[in-house]
Amino acid sequence: MLKIIAIGKMKNKPLEELANEYRKRLSKYDKLEIAELKDASVEKEGEKILEVLKGAKGKIYAMAEEGKTMSSEEFSEMLEKDLMASGSSIFIIGGPYGLSKEVKEAAHCLFSLSKMTFTHEWARTILLEQLYRAKSISAGSGYHHK
Template sequence: MRLKVLWVGKTQEEWVRRGIDEYAGRIGRYMAIDFAEAREEKGAAAEAMREREGERLLKLLPKNARLVLLDERGEQLTSPELARFLESNRDGGTQELVFAVGGAYGFSEAFRSRAFKTIALSRMTFTHQMVRIFLLEQIYRGFTIINGEPYHH
């Protein structure tokens, strides 16, 4: 299985880029991971922004990928539950698992309809920049749980 993370907008903060690099390196010990960035839409109504960003995200989505959306309305998983989800996809023949972080106004319905699963990292609101690091840390934590390593305790 390959992992891919899609997001809307450039990673602006250097400390966020360093965090992404750190966790991408850690995850890479377990599985290949790639990233793709869709251009952020600006200066339009929220629905138009979601639609345009959704079209861009769809172009980045591999044809047979299983798509997981990060959305505040999604299912909240514990770290062990996320680990089981990763493990079941890895062992169940999923070729490519894609996590997507939307723009400021979320996902279009067209993009949302492609999702296999929708999860929430928290009921709190975080910046889209920080969510990138939080997601990668949780994926890394999931792999350490799968492998019985002490990171999770």
């Protein structure tokens, strides 16, 4: 199972449609749950995120600009390994001011989609596409081209 904890709602309709398309495609491979939390101060958002994480099982990835970057193939391999080991992976996308120190410390891995910074809506859409791509790579489908 995959879970995304995201600060803020998708307000950009075309991006929301694209994110939903990847969410639909991803459902072919795995169950996905998205928890949207209301934006607030970084500290309040952190408290809300930690509350959602209580009792969570699986590897926790906090999306952070200082996090590890990897290729789609590396991401696919890591994701499958983590899913086999724990059954679930949780991805946290912060608000405009990032994630609290406490959330980053609670994560097993700081993960970055790019050295560039994206809005939470773009980050969610890109993450959903990369999750779909990772699962497609593992399944051997023709989606990912070398």
